[in-house]
Amino acid sequence: MKEFVVYTLSRIGIFVASYAVIAGVYLAVTGGDSIPLLWPLLLAAVVSAVASYYLLRGQRERFAAVVQRRAERATAAFEERKAREDAE
Template identity: 55%
Template sequence: MKEFVVYTLMRVVLFVAAFAVVVGIMALLLDGRYNLFWSVILAFLISGVASYFLLDRQREAFARRVEARAARASAAFEERKAREDSD
């Protein structure tokens, strides 16, 4: 669970930072005005690409945690199934 929270918070921070940069650049280039819709779209794209490279370690930790949990659930299911078959 910790890995999920850390990864999610880092993605949110990355999006907010990308949004601030996009709005700042748009405001500079467009004489103080910016389009909120396009700012959000650009921030999503930029933060998505950046997270692929910058958050690789956190994503891998989260994936390992999910895989271990799935393996435990599968083993427990197989154990219950074997116990049911023997009864």
């Protein structure tokens, strides 16, 4: 569960940082007082997705390993119960 929380918070952090940079660049370039909502959000989503793919590879692999171990334990427990039922 810890790996899931760390990975999720990291993804959110990268998204927020991407949005802040994009919004800052937009304000610097346009010199405007307001930022449109849709385009910076979409651009931040794309930038953060690409950045997360490369920057969070290790965390993603650790999270996947935890999920894999949990799935293997659940499968083994299911097969054990199934074998006991068949024996009865």
